[in-house]
Amino acid sequence: MFDWLRSHFKGRPGWANALMLFAGYMTFVYIPWDFFIKPVAVDEEVWFGILFRGTAAKILEIPHWFVYAAGFYGLRYMKSWMWPWAAVYAGQVAVGMLIWPLLYVEGFLGLLFGVISFIPFAGFSWLLWESRSVFQDPRPSTRERYGEWAVVTGASAGIGKEFARALAADGMSVVLTARRGDRLRELADELEKNHQVSIRVVEADLTDPAAAEAIATAVSDLEVGVLVANAGFGYAGRIDKQETARLTDMVQVNCAAVVALTSRFVPAMVERGRGGVIITGSAAAYQPMPLHAVYAASKVFDQYFGEALAVELRDQGVDVMVIEPGRTETEFQDAAGEQSGGGQLPHEVVETAFDALGRAPSVISGWFNWLRGHVVRRLFPRSFAAYLAREYMARQVPPELR
Ligand SMILES: NC(=O)c1ccc[n+]([C@@H]2O[C@H](COP(=O)([O-])OP(=O)(O)OC[C@H]3O[C@@H](n4cnc5c(N)ncnc54)[C@H](OP(=O)(O)O)[C@@H]3O)[C@@H](O)[C@H]2O)c1
Structure with a gap:
């Protein structure tokens, strides 16, 4: 207490x-x-x-x-x-x-x-x-706080790409991982040229349960001080209109891979007495989301997992934080089959995450998302919030998937 x-x-x-x-x-x-x-x-x-x-x-x-x-x-x-x-x-x-x-x-x-x-x-x-x-407290750089190397999953696009850029700008060497190797190599060239840091590219598909272990093995010679478990995706639409395999893949990437990567990288951080873990959750975790049910539930998992670890590892010197973006301008909506456009810019989400790392177990990015999330969670019954969320999602999803 x-x-x-x-x-x-x-x-x-x-x-x-x-x-x-x-x-x-x-x-x-x-x-x-x-x-x-x-x-x-x-x-x-x-x-x-x-x-x-x-x-x-x-x-x-x-x-x-x-x-x-x-x-x-x-x-x-x-x-x-x-x-x-x-x-x-x-x-x-x-x-x-x-x-x-x-x-x-x-x-x-x-x-x-x-x-x-x-x-x-x-x-x-x-x-x-x-x-x-x-x-406006000038804080030590991420490299000074946590060590030389960071691993960023989902670095080929959107928020993950901005995480990699911000870490490299802060002097950290970065391991970039995702499925699209060409994009990762392009980003690696950009970061090496602009920031004089080392970059390693590891192609991996996190729907494969063995991928987290493969990533850990590919970087076993590095001292990883920061893990950004960011890769994730969603599918919008009613559950009977989705393929079962796509839904279980979502749980694998958004939840199981986050656990596996965290569990592989945290022990060395604990041993060194310092480290940082950022998990990309979502403001979708603040209410049940009809037409986005599996995605929102997967992000509740990330929230509870990260918030629990933040307390569990606090005395071991490892900062854990869940960044919870609202709608953000990335490829996410296109990949999810939702209406795209609008929302925060990825670099705004990343700035919020670095501001909160070590200060809060989770943070919703954007004051309006924060307000909406807390009002919905604290003032409305969950069943009512689900109806509100359905109204919102119905406008995002094509009619044939509702
Ligand atoms: N954009 C939003 O509105 C929003 C809101 C709340 C939360 N988020 C969360 O933010 C995180 C990043 O999403 P984003 O908005 O940046 O979307 P994005 O632009 O679509 O990027 C998603 C990233 O995840 C990677 N990824 C997807 N499936 C993968 C797989 N099977 N194996 C390995 N990597 C995979 C993608 O790389 P490859 O395709 O190259 O593998 C890509 O780099 C996700 O966890 C998402 O849930 C996004």
Whole structure:
């Protein structure tokens, strides 16, 4: 219990933890209550010191909610964009708190209320302003933290390719693996030329249960400090319209291969007392997904597996983290037979992953995906979330597969 609390509050100054709790309370308790339960007739909202009532107050609760949710998310993951915007927002609240009682409470009492409520918010604004280095903390490179070599699966496209680029840019030598060797060799040339690191290409098909062992053998002479178990794919459509072998291959690549690779590479990391494992899960793990049932279930497996290992290996010096992207612009949707286009860029997903490695057991990439994932998981019954997900998936899947 104490370990759990410590893991959530470590790495942040005490005042930032207090502010995070306050923003969490506003996001998950106070503003939902204000919006959904408080009668319109008595509703009040203050922006820039001006008091709004009734319907105007109801409407203005929506941007307030977004601001507090962004603040909670930013403090939870110590996002660099918190500086200077959190300080500016807290400053605005402080000034508003001073003006509001002066305008609406007459005499000395108004001044007293104003000054008393101004002080804490002005204090937080000042602390946030002074905290640039806390939010933009220069971290040691991945190579310095974990060692010379990284293995990236699914490196021939999309998110895996960006992981390989980011690791090489950080000075790591990289083992690139996937089925399409021509693409891997092209990427290897690019990385060797741009970053003066060593690259090794290992072609492997992870639907083969022996592939993880073959990859481990092909790199047994290297000190692998980072494993990025990223390869994965999905098929969209109703289960009776899918081939059984494609579905079981998905479980093999998305789940069994992740376990096999992790189990092969982690023991040496534990022995050295340092290492990093990144597993690419998905925001799809936050609700059951009709028409994407096997895929979403495979990503729940990745989430539980990675989050459990994060705690299991914490005292051994090995950081484990599950990165959970929402829709991302890669070849994934084409391969899955879904409508393609839109979403985050792969490099944004990768930046989120490196930000969170060693800080959180899992992270959803993109604040909107994060908000949607947590609202759906925490506020809705799972059966209802499944119906919502079906509506969404039905728009992505061709009619003949629904
Ligand atoms: N894009 C999204 O919207 C999204 C959202 C959430 C999660 N994700 C997850 O992100 C990860 C990467 O996907 P992506 O978006 O980058 O898709 P992508 O562009 O299609 O890339 C998938 C990668 O996985 C490799 N792969 C697929 N099947 C394989 C197999 N049998 N053996 C070995 N490698 C295999 C592919 O390489 P070869 O084809 O060359 O083998 C490719 O390098 C996946 O785990 C996916 O579930 C993606």
